[in-house]
Amino acid sequence: MTGWVTRHWRALLLWTLGLFAGLTLLALMIAYSGIYNIAASAGHPAWMEWVLQLGKERSVKFNSRSVKPPKQDSADLVPLGAAHFQSTCATCHGAPGQPLNPVFGHMLPSPPDLQKHAHHWTREQLFWIARHGIQFTGMPAWSGAGRDDEVWAVVAFLEALPSMSETDYRRYAGGHSETQGYSAGAFVSQGRPRLDLTACSRCHDTAGAAPPSPYVPHIGGQNEAYLRRALHEYRDDSRQSGFMEPVADDLDDEQIDRLAAYYASLPPSPRQRPRPSSPQLREQGRQLAEQGDRARKVPACLSCHGANGRSDYPRLAGQSEQYIRRQLQVWRRGGRHKTPHGAMMSVVAKRLTDQQVEAAASFFAGRPPQADRVQEEASAP
Structure with a gap:
C-alpha cells in the first residue's frame, strides 16, 4: 500500500486539490444562490448543530490551554x-x-x-x-x-x-442597592429595572457600609476632581474597565459632576480590618510612601497621593490591600497606560519589586482614611 501511494502521490495530490476546489465552488454557489435559509426561526439541521457544537467545544478547550489562573x-x-x-x-x-x-x-x-x-x-x-x-x-x-x-x-x-x-x-x-416599591402609575410611565441595575451602590460603598467586595475602591470622601476625571476617562474609553465603561457611557457631563460631588461629600465608609502583616513589611511600606526609593527612581507615594498632592489624584489611605495590590499589578502589565496620569503611574509601578507592591498595599490599607483629611485641614491657611 505504501509503495502504491509513493508511485501515485502526484495523482492523489491532484485529486485532493480538485475535490477541495469543487467543494469550495459548491459552497460559494450555494451561498450566492441564497437557497440556504439563514432565518433563526428555521433552526440548524441536526448535522450542522453537531458540527458547530463540536467545533465550539474543541476550539475553547484547545485555545484555553495556555490560561493560567x-x-x-x-x-x-x-x-x-x-x-x-x-x-x-x-x-x-x-x-x-x-x-x-x-x-x-x-x-x-x-x-x-x-x-x-x-x-x-x-x-x-x-x-x-x-x-x-x-x-x-x-x-x-x-x-x-x-x-x-x-x-x-x-x-x-x-x-x-x-x-x-x-x-x-x-x-x-x-449589593447595597435598594429595590424600590413602584406605584401603578410609575410602572405605566417608567417601568421597573431589575435589581436597580444603574445603582452605583450595587458595587460601591455607602455612607454606612463598605463596598461588597474588597476589590472595589472606597469612593466615599474621595477627591471630587479625581472622581470626575475617572468617570470621564471611563466614558471616553481611555481608562479601560469592562465593569465601569458600560456604566459611564450612559452618563452625561451633568450627571458625572453630580455623582463626583455626591461621593466626595460622603464621609469615608467603614473599612475591613487589614490583614496581619509583619512589622518589617509595614515599615518598608511607610518608607516607600514617605521617602520613595531613589535607587529604583520611585518617588514617595504621599507626594502625589497625600494631603499635599493634586486634587485630581486619588486618596489611598484606607483602601483595601486587595484593591491596591490589584491595581498596581494592572499598571505593571500596562493595563492602565492610555491616559497621561495612567502612563506616569505605569512607569512607577513597573519599577516596584513584588515585595514593594505588597508593602505599599499593606501600608495604605492600615492607614486611617481620615489621615489625609486631617493633614489637609491642618495645612489649610
Whole structure:
C-alpha cells in the first residue's frame, strides 16, 4: 500500500486539490444562490448543530490551554462578578429567579442557562470564553482591554452560580442597592429595572457600609476632581474597565459632576480590618510612601497621593490591600497606560519589586482614611 501511494502521490495530490476546489465552488454557489435559509426561526439541521457544537467545544478547550489562573480569594470576587453579570449578562442568559428573556431565547444559537451549564467548563475555559467571546453566537469579547483581573471576577461568580439560590443571587448582585416599591402609575410611565441595575451602590460603598467586595475602591470622601476625571476617562474609553465603561457611557457631563460631588461629600465608609502583616513589611511600606526609593527612581507615594498632592489624584489611605495590590499589578502589565496620569503611574509601578507592591498595599490599607483629611485641614491657611 505504501509503495502504491509513493508511485501515485502526484495523482492523489491532484485529486485532493480538485475535490477541495469543487467543494469550495459548491459552497460559494450555494451561498450566492441564497437557497440556504439563514432565518433563526428555521433552526440548524441536526448535522450542522453537531458540527458547530463540536467545533465550539474543541476550539475553547484547545485555545484555553495556555490560561493560567492567578492565586486569588474567589469568595471576595463573587459579589463583583455577580453585579456585572446582572447588569450585562442576565438579560441573555437569565439568572436565579429571572427566567431567560423570551426575545433572546429565540436567538440562534440560544444563549445557555449558565446556572445549569457553567459547570460543564473548567475555570480556564470559562475565562477564555468571557475574555474572548465566541463568534456567530452573540457572545462578545471583554470590553476592557488589558483587564483580565475583571474577567476573573466573573469566572469566580460563574463557578459559584450553579449552587446559588435566588436569595443569594439577589444579595450578591444587588449589593447595597435598594429595590424600590413602584406605584401603578410609575410602572405605566417608567417601568421597573431589575435589581436597580444603574445603582452605583450595587458595587460601591455607602455612607454606612463598605463596598461588597474588597476589590472595589472606597469612593466615599474621595477627591471630587479625581472622581470626575475617572468617570470621564471611563466614558471616553481611555481608562479601560469592562465593569465601569458600560456604566459611564450612559452618563452625561451633568450627571458625572453630580455623582463626583455626591461621593466626595460622603464621609469615608467603614473599612475591613487589614490583614496581619509583619512589622518589617509595614515599615518598608511607610518608607516607600514617605521617602520613595531613589535607587529604583520611585518617588514617595504621599507626594502625589497625600494631603499635599493634586486634587485630581486619588486618596489611598484606607483602601483595601486587595484593591491596591490589584491595581498596581494592572499598571505593571500596562493595563492602565492610555491616559497621561495612567502612563506616569505605569512607569512607577513597573519599577516596584513584588515585595514593594505588597508593602505599599499593606501600608495604605492600615492607614486611617481620615489621615489625609486631617493633614489637609491642618495645612489649610
